[in-house]
Amino acid sequence: MATPEPKLTLADSAPAPARMGRADQTLAKKRRLLQIAREEFIRQGYRALTMDAIAQAAGVSKRTLYLWHEDKAALFRACLAAGVERFPLPQLNDPAEPEADLRAFGVALLLEFTRPSTVGMARLLLREAHEFAEFGSLIRQSQDDYLVAPLAAHLARAGIAKDSPAAAAKILLSMLLMPVHNYLLIDAELPGEVEIEAHVQMVVGTFLGGARGRQRPT
Structure with a gap:
């Protein structure tokens, strides 16, 4: 039986306070536009969605929309960037005991990826x-910049997989995100x-058991 599509909401969007300055109001409108555009891309698909429809849904003029984003591709990239910037970063609290830090990161990552x-x-x-070859490069770049690189740096600081932290980070991410992939x-x-x-606890x-085993002296 197919899993029902998750319900989308605008719970994260809130009206700008009346006393916000003009620059803050503009920033709030830009953020709200990206939230609405993400939902419209998800609902209608990239090919079907038009800039006219986005402007109407967001309650902005086409002139304003094109002033902020030169075309639909640029707007879509901005929507992706707004999403990946929410990805959690691993925190190193105790290099001698990395398991708790990695578990906290893994839980935060899966909670974000199941939003x-x-x-x-x-x-x-x-x-x-x-249909759109540029999607592949966007996915790879986002993964490398916002997931693999920060996690690889964290593993290196913790003394895990020091010879190949990027490869180890990719393996760990694949293991953590398996439920989302499924x-x-x-x-x-x-x-x-x-x-x-x-x-996350099992992963x-x-x-860590495999990484420590590979680093044991022969």
Whole structure:
């Protein structure tokens, strides 16, 4: 049985306070535009959605929309950037005990990747990637810049996989995100918070056991 599509909301958007300055009001409007544009891309698809429809949904003029984003491709890239900037960063609290830090990162990562808007954008990219070659490079660049590089730096600081931290980071990310991949590819159910905790605990323990085993002197 196919998993129902996650329900999208505008819960994160809020009206700008009346006393906000003009620059703050403009920034708030730009953020709200990106939130609405993300939802419209997810709902209608990249090819079908027009700039006219986005302007109407966001309540801005076409002139303003094109002033902020030169075309639909630029707007879509901005929507992606707004999403990946939400990805958590691993925190190194105790280099001698990295498991707790990696577990906290893994839980935060899965909670973000199971958000309706994040899942919706991932489904959109998978669905339309064959038509738009630039999607592939956008996905790879976002993954490298916002996931692999920060995690690789964290692993290196913690003394894990010192010879190949980027390769180790990719392996760990693949293991952590397996429930999301299963949802996108085979319609498996997305995990809840309890399942996320259990999955992350198992993945991090397995990963650290393998990494420590490879680093033992022969």
